[in-house]
Amino acid sequence: MKKKLVTVLLASSMVATMLAGCGSGSGDGTEKGSSAKGGDGSVYMLNFKPETDQAWQDLAEKYTDETGVQVTVVTAADGQYKTTLKSELAKKDAPTIFNIGSTADCAEYDKYIYDLKDSEIYKHLTDKSLALEYNGKVASVANCYECYGIIYNKAILEKYCSNYSGAVIKSVDDIKDLDTLEKVATDINEHVDDINKACDLHLTEAFASAGLDSGSNWRFTGHLAGLALYYEFKDAGCDLTAGQKEVTGKYMDNFKRVWDMYTNTSAADKATLDSGSLNAESELGMEEAVFYQNGDWEYANFADDNENGYTVKQSDLSMMPIYFGVDDENEGLAVGTENHWTVNAKADQKDIDATLEFLNWVITSDDGRDAIVNKMGLSAPFDTFTGDYESKNAFANVASELAKNGKTSVAWSFNATPSVDDWRADFLAPLTEYTERNGSWDDVTKAFSEKWAYYWDLQNEQ
Numbered sequence: 001m002k003k004k005l006v007t008v009l010l011a012s013s014m015v016a017t018m019l020a021g022c023g024s025g026s027g028d029g030t031e032k033g034s035s036a037k038g039g040d041g042s043v044y045m046l047n048f049k050p051e052t053d054q055a056w057q058d059l060a061e062k063y064t065d066e067t068g069v070q071v072t073v074v075t076a077a078d079g080q081y082k083t084t085l086k087s088e089l090a091k092k093d094a095p096t097i098f099n100i101g102s103t104a105d106c107a108e109y110d111k112y113i114y115d116l117k118d119s120e121i122y123k124h125l126t127d128k129s130l131a132l133e134y135n136g137k138v139a140s141v142a143n144c145y146e147c148y149g150i151i152y153n154k155a156i157l158e159k160y161c162s163n164y165s166g167a168v169i170k171s172v173d174d175i176k177d178l179d180t181l182e183k184v185a186t187d188i189n190e191h192v193d194d195i196n197k198a199c200d201l202h203l204t205e206a207f208a209s210a211g212l213d214s215g216s217n218w219r220f221t222g223h224l225a226g227l228a229l230y231y232e233f234k235d236a237g238c239d240l241t242a243g244q245k246e247v248t249g250k251y252m253d254n255f256k257r258v259w260d261m262y263t264n265t266s267a268a269d270k271a272t273l274d275s276g277s278l279n280a281e282s283e284l285g286m287e288e289a290v291f292y293q294n295g296d297w298e299y300a301n302f303a304d305d306n307e308n309g310y311t312v313k314q315s316d317l318s319m320m321p322i323y324f325g326v327d328d329e330n331e332g333l334a335v336g337t338e339n340h341w342t343v344n345a346k347a348d349q350k351d352i353d354a355t356l357e358f359l360n361w362v363i364t365s366d367d368g369r370d371a372i373v374n375k376m377g378l379s380a381p382f383d384t385f386t387g388d389y390e391s392k393n394a395f396a397n398v399a400s401e402l403a404k405n406g407k408t409s410v411a412w413s414f415n416a417t418p419s420v421d422d423w424r425a426d427f428l429a430p431l432t433e434y435t436e437r438n439g440s441w442d443d444v445t446k447a448f449s450e451k452w453a454y455y456w457d458l459q460n461e462q
Contacts, residue, residue: 229413417455
């Protein structure tokens with residue numbers, strides 16, 4: 001389960017100051033002289049991904065035991081990373097590693113960005129386009145690439161097709177577009193009791209709750225909105241992840257259609273979607289829901305059938321595209337990243353050196369690579385992740401399979417969002433009003449386009 005509170009690990013029994021260093025781990029001969037080595041520096045990582053918190057804490061402790069160097073890991077609460085980062089960077093003992101998601105972030109944090117062009121993590125990066133470059137510097141290096149779509153329980157859908165006489169599809173493979181997905185979701189939600197009886201299930205809904213609280217709304221103000229941005233940027237012929245100032249909301253009717261499907265085929269009371277009391281992941285995990293929009297980072301939460309606390313088996317889950325009613329025939333999963341390691345240029349040089357060695361150890365040692373692949377369930381973009389350390393993430397493998405079959409992966413166009421937290425907040429307000437209190441959809445579309453232009457100008461004036 002994702003941790004909702006900020007958690008802190010001090011990977012040493014002695015905590016005097018936030019000091020941590022790093023060495024390059026033993027690995028399997030990836031690098032010469034890869035035994036971990038200590039130093040005088042310190043590492044303080046402000047972790048972006050709550051679901052990986054425990055794995056990072058364990059890694060920090062392992063590294064400290066191996067090197068004698070203290071590592072601190074702080075994980076920001078869901079939806080609170082920017083706020084936490086600004087607060088922590090203002091402190092004397094600021095993070096030495098932090099996350100930025102886009103070139104817009106580079107502009108905002110430029111004075112804190114250390115040039116990584118000579119770093120080992122940049123040298124090991126298999127695709128240099130996964131690094132963010134800004135102001136003549138290699139500003140940040142992607143630490144994983146991810147995909148998102150609609151996670152679904154294929155075992156339940158197979159039972160629905162074979163055991164329920166009123167099923168509107170004959171096979172899971174029939175879901176290839178938004179029209180069909182809408183029909184299936186609506187049918188399941190409207191006939192849930194009959195389906196439960198026929199299939200020996202305990203469903204309560206088709207789609208898991210679409211939470212609009214701070215820990216969940218990014219799935220929609222960021223990821224679902226990303227499809228509306230992607231198709232508009234594609235029409236405009238601009239860079240799909242850098243974007244442009246003009247956003248008209250051309251595909252907001254498509255957004256509405258998908259959003260209405262989510263909320264109309266869920267058991268959640270629309271008036272409670274921003275309450276923070278809902279848990280969509282649990283609804284899927286306890287086999288109460290069939291569909292759940294999220295990404296391959298959720299794989300780690302379902303990976304261990306004996307330990308995850310859920311009734312669903314990981315092997316019963318798969319992922320399909322968020323069909324948007326535009327080019328469903330050719331659409332793949334949304335593939336990209338907003339996870340980039342950035343090193344704090346304002347840190348002491350000994351801490352910078354220690355931080356760079358720690359990151360190198362993470363991507364070259366057996367412990368580090370095992371944690372990334374098996375504990376965190378991530379796909380890493382480094383040449384050291386081969387053999388036993390290739391991705392085990394079944395959701396990520398769907399993205400690769402769809403691409404091999406000629407489907408076009410959807411770019412993460414939301415990475416172009418100017419003043420991302422502010423724009424999302426201004427977009428969220430009318431979306432919540434529409435959903436919970438029958439507000440105007442025109443207000444949602446207006447906020448989508450007008451606030452984009454406003455923050456684009458504001459950001460580029462700075």
